[in-house]
Structure formats: structure tokens, C-alpha cells
Amino acid sequence: MRLSAEQLGWTAQGRRLLDNVSLDVEPGETFGLVGPNGSGKTTLLRMLAGLRRPHSGAVLVDGRAMSAMRQRDIARCIALVEQHADTTDRVTARQVVALGRTPFLSPLRPWSSQDEAVVSRALDDVDMRHMADRLWHTLSGGERQRVHIARALAQQPQVLLLDEPTNHLDIRHQLSILRLVRQLPITVVIALHDLNQAMDCDRVGVMEAGRLIDMGPPGQVLTAERLHHTFGVHADLVDDPLDGSRIMRFRTVV
Structure with a gap:
């Protein structure tokens, strides 16, 4: 799309x-x-x-x-994962992910085993299925972020x-x-x-x-000159010794 x-x-x-x-x-x-x-x-x-x-x-x-x-x-x-998305409701991680199926539900199309499978797959994808029944307020910031990503994935x-x-x-x-x-x-x-x-x-x-x-393309846009001008840092492009890919090493502008 x-x-x-x-x-x-x-x-x-x-x-x-x-x-x-x-x-x-x-x-x-x-x-x-x-x-x-x-x-x-x-x-x-x-x-x-x-x-x-x-x-x-x-x-x-x-x-x-x-x-x-x-x-x-x-x-x-279209699904969006925002930086800060929270809830005060007493809900489990699985219930948050299940919200991703909401656009597809209606009186003529109720919750089904297919929806359940999509939610379980999304939890697996972000390594959170073992915490599916944990209440939201007991999750760490990183765990909550993974649940929000799973919710977006559940929207397919x-x-x-x-x-x-x-x-x-x-x-x-x-x-x-x-x-x-x-x-x-x-x-x-x-x-x-x-x-x-x-x-x-x-x-x-x-x-x-x-x-x-x-x-x-990143290699053409993220140049030393662009990083200096926009981000106020000096950057050296070096080869990763493991796979030969180009990576950046940063130094602040004095």
C-alpha cells in the first residue's frame, strides 16, 4: 500500500x-x-x-x-505505535493486544477463534506471550512498549x-x-x-x-555534513568488522 x-x-x-x-x-x-x-x-x-x-x-x-x-x-x-500510550484500566496484556482487532468486529462479525489466533501470534512476535495474563500496571516500560507493538501487529x-x-x-x-x-x-x-x-x-x-x-537512501542522506548541520555532531563512517556494513561513530561538536 x-x-x-x-x-x-x-x-x-x-x-x-x-x-x-x-x-x-x-x-x-x-x-x-x-x-x-x-x-x-x-x-x-x-x-x-x-x-x-x-x-x-x-x-x-x-x-x-x-x-x-x-x-x-x-x-x-494503518496501525500506529506511539511513543507514549497508557491506560488506567485494569486490563491484561492480552486484552490490550486484542484491541487491535476492534476495527474488524461488528454485530455481524463477532470475536472468533481466528481473532484469538492473531492475538496469540502478535504476542509471540514480541516475546510477550508468557506475560499475556499480566495486568498492565505490573509491566515495565519496555514490556508495555512490546505490548503496544503487538496490538498494532494484531491489526494486520x-x-x-x-x-x-x-x-x-x-x-x-x-x-x-x-x-x-x-x-x-x-x-x-x-x-x-x-x-x-x-x-x-x-x-x-x-x-x-x-x-x-x-x-x-541512508548512505546518500546521512552524510557527515548533514549530521553536523542538523544534529550538531561529527560522524565518521566506518566498516563493521563483523559484516562489513557501514556504521557511524559520533563525536560532539565543540
Whole structure:
């Protein structure tokens, strides 16, 4: 499924949070969003998910204006994992993941064994099935994050949007989640702080002050000059001794 943004704009309290942002994410592509805090990544993801309507411009899903789609129809094809999503309800991890099936349920299509199987598979994918019956408030931050990712997977989306999904995760689960995302046969847009993780994306876009200032293959976009200008760091590209891939070594700008 192709996801497009056409000249998106958003202003809040006189501040331009998104400024004329346009991009096309191709079917099956993994597109990384990088940029400093406050650069507009979260605002853009929420618009692409249909949770916030742009003040100007449009979001298109396979060429169809999202503004003309019902929220249920959007939820049947697009899932978002936000940075901070919490609940005060006394619910179990399995019940949170089961919420991902909500767009597909109706009086004529009640909960079924198929839904149960989808939820169990999603819990397996994020290594949380053994904690499925744990209450939400007993889970750590990293465990909650994995449950939210499982909830999104349970939607069986054609487009998966993730806002810094490795926050709170230990290194083992960071790597396993990113590996899982890369293997999914769907369109993915993922906001990342770790620029080395962004190197594994098909393309990356660099956000700065609400604008998408660069876009393309990671090796062409995440140059030493770009990292110096946008992130205020010096970076050396070196070869990983294990597999020969290019990785970054950072030094702060003095």
C-alpha cells in the first residue's frame, strides 16, 4: 500500500510544526524518519495515521484522500505505535493486544477463534506471550512498549507507523523488534533516534523545524555534513568488522 503526503502543514499556538511536507512511501518500503527532538516527526506520523487532520495539504492512501475515508476503514489498513500510550484500566496484556482487532468486529462479525489466533501470534512476535495474563500496571516500560507493538501487529495493517518504537527496550528486544519490522511484507514508516538503526531503512527523511529537508537512501542522506548541520555532531563512517556494513561513530561538536 502506498502512503503519500502532499504539502502538509500544521500550526499550533503560532508555531509552524509542519511546513509544506510532501513524501511518497512505496508499497513494501521501510521509510525512516530522523531529526532532532521537536522537528515534527510525531506530528507527521499522527497525520499519516489519520489521528490529526492537517491544516493544509492532504494524506493519500493508494491515491485516495484519507479525509474521505471512515476512521474504521483507516484503522483496518494503518496501525500506529506511539511513543507514549497508557491506560488506567485494569486490563491484561492480552486484552490490550486484542484491541487491535476492534476495527474488524461488528454485530455481524463477532470475536472468533481466528481473532484469538492473531492475538496469540502478535504476542509471540514480541516475546510477550508468557506475560499475556499480566495486568498492565505490573509491566515495565519496555514490556508495555512490546505490548503496544503487538496490538498494532494484531491489526494486520498494510501500513505500520512507529514512533521511536525502541524507546525503553533493552538491546536484545531492540534488535528483535527491528528485525521483525524489516521482515514484515508491508509498508513501514518508522521514526528513529538511533541513526545507525536508520541505516537499515530503504530510505530516510530528515526532519528539521517542521520541514522535510532531505530524503533518499541512508548512505546518500546521512552524510557527515548533514549530521553536523542538523544534529550538531561529527560522524565518521566506518566498516563493521563483523559484516562489513557501514556504521557511524559520533563525536560532539565543540
